[in-house]
Amino acid sequence: MNNRRNDIIRAAQTILSTKGIADSSISEIAKKAKVVDSIIYHYFKNKEDLLFHALADRMNDITKELNLHLEGILDPVSRLGKMIWYHLYIYDLSPEGTLVLKNLLFECRSKKSFYSHEGYRVLRSYTGILLKILQDGIAKGIFRDDMNLTLVRDMIFGLLDEESLNCYASHEIDTTMPDFEGIMDLVLAMIKRKGSGKELSNEDKEEKILLAAEKVFAEKGYNVATMSEIASMAEVAEGTIYTYFENKKDLLFSIPLKRFRYFKEGTRELFEIKDTLRKLRRTIRYHFSIFLTNRNFLSLFLLDIKLNREFYESDAYKEFLDYMAILEPTLEEGKERGVFRRTVNNRLFRNLFFGAFTHLATRWFILERAKPIDMMQEIDQFVYLLCRAVVKE
Numbered sequence: 001m002n003n004r005r006n007d008i009i010r011a012a013q014t015i016l017s018t019k020g021i022a023d024s025s026i027s028e029i030a031k032k033a034k035v036v037d038s039i040i041y042h043y044f045k046n047k048e049d050l051l052f053h054a055l056a057d058r059m060n061d062i063t064k065e066l067n068l069h070l071e072g073i074l075d076p077v078s079r080l081g082k083m084i085w086y087h088l089y090i091y092d093l094s095p096e097g098t099l100v101l102k103n104l105l106f107e108c109r110s111k112k113s114f115y116s117h118e119g120y121r122v123l124r125s126y127t128g129i130l131l132k133i134l135q136d137g138i139a140k141g142i143f144r145d146d147m148n149l150t151l152v153r154d155m156i157f158g159l160l161d162e163e164s165l166n167c168y169a170s171h172e173i174d175t176t177m178p179d180f181e182g183i184m185d186l187v188l189a190m191i192k193r194k195g196s197g198k199e200l201s202n203e204d205k206e207e208k209i210l211l212a213a214e215k216v217f218a219e220k221g222y223n224v225a226t227m228s229e230i231a232s233m234a235e236v237a238e239g240t241i242y243t244y245f246e247n248k249k250d251l252l253f254s255i256p257l258k259r260f261r262y263f264k265e266g267t268r269e270l271f272e273i274k275d276t277l278r279k280l281r282r283t284i285r286y287h288f289s290i291f292l293t294n295r296n297f298l299s300l301f302l303l304d305i306k307l308n309r310e311f312y313e314s315d316a317y318k319e320f321l322d323y324m325a326i327l328e329p330t331l332e333e334g335k336e337r338g339v340f341r342r343t344v345n346n347r348l349f350r351n352l353f354f355g356a357f358t359h360l361a362t363r364w365f366i367l368e369r370a371k372p373i374d375m376m377q378e379i380d381q382f383v384y385l386l387c388r389a390v391v392k393e
Contacts, residue, residue: 005043007033012054017103020309021051048111052119055104059119062090062101063126070129076137077192081184083130087160088176088183091167102164103309110307115367127153134191143191148381154363155385156187158355159348166351169312170321182345186352189341190389206244209234210258213251222252276334277387283326284383287357292375295365302362324350331390340390353386 011033015024026047030037044050069086073079091098108114130153137143163179166172173179212234216225227248231238245251291298305311327350334340360382364375 004033004035004039008035008040008043008050009054009057012050013058013100013104016051016054016107017100020103021047021107026050048113049117051104051107051111052114052117055101055108056119056122058101058104059122059126063122063129066126066129076133076140076142077188079133080130080137080187083133084156084160084183084187085177085180088163088180091164091176098164099168102168106307106309109362110303112303112366127157130156137191142193144193147191147385148378150363151360151378151381152191152385154359155190155352155356155382158357158359159183159186159352160355161358162351162355163348165312166347169309170317172347179345179348182343182348185343185345186348186389190385205234205236205240209236209241209244209251210255214255217252217255222248227251276330276337276339277391280327280330280334280387280390281383283330284353284386285379287353288379291357291361298361299365302358302366306358324354327353334390339392341392344390349386349390352389356382356386 008029011029015029015032019028024047026037026040029050030040033040040050044053066083066086069082070079073082090101108119114120131149134143134147134149134152138145138147160183163173163176163183167174167176209230213225213230216230216233219225220229227241228238230251231241234241241251245254291301305316311317328346331340331344331346331349335342335344360378
């Protein structure tokens, strides 16, 4: 019985990945699997259910193989590198097999019902491996402990998704493996602790205390929060706080003082941005604003356009490429001015930006798992991490 089910799954993977769910039929799949149509309905509810299980079957195999590759690797950076390397490796090792996988992913992710199906849980178990690697890196003091891990996961897989699109849809590149070092360069720049062995400057300590106070006051309330709790979160001695702030009240009002001063400085270059890093931040936020203010277009773009294989052969895709090129001048300017690292690969950074946005927006609007305040916080960290990926330390 299991052999018959497996035959149906294999037949579905071939036909659905080649023709798409709309242009495929149960009869075609049954014929290739050498069974009658009714047998398929014994195992699967309908064609869509079969599609989701076809992807889950492929993802199960990939997850098992990835776990074998990770066995015996203890260092979080090495484990992260191996997972990214494996992701690229399966793209290049078997182009035909990878194309089947990517086409199945296209079909599944463009269906809202996929995100409540058990097939999606299989996909989540694969992405969950990355989350565990990030958590381990934080526990060992290698990765930053102030990251939104769900956001970082979305950013990494978004980058890898765009890399595969560059190879299989737009044909900007022939293989993905040569980009491994450039991808690791961007990812580690975002998430690794920097200067962990160096003494923090006074300005850094003050900022760390303010951030800790902001968090503790918000969670516990000003009257209940204690200076010792703030010191513990800021990882400084309680007495160190009084080096920078007279008392608890001074600390409280220093938070808006610093924040509004920063906001005010930002408005000076609102219409004439000369600072390269600020220009990059504004470009990223502009992308969010044009999409988030038109939710209908965003939903259409995520489900029916970006995950439609025909989009990449259309004139609309050429316009999309022209739009994505807005990052290039700012990145080059930053490198010339010594603000950005010269090792940054502009195309990979573009993939990180737009791929991460796709994953993030899907989680927000298709899965509907974010409140407006959470979205604003994630956008702030998204901008921060992207800038961190390119700036000199």
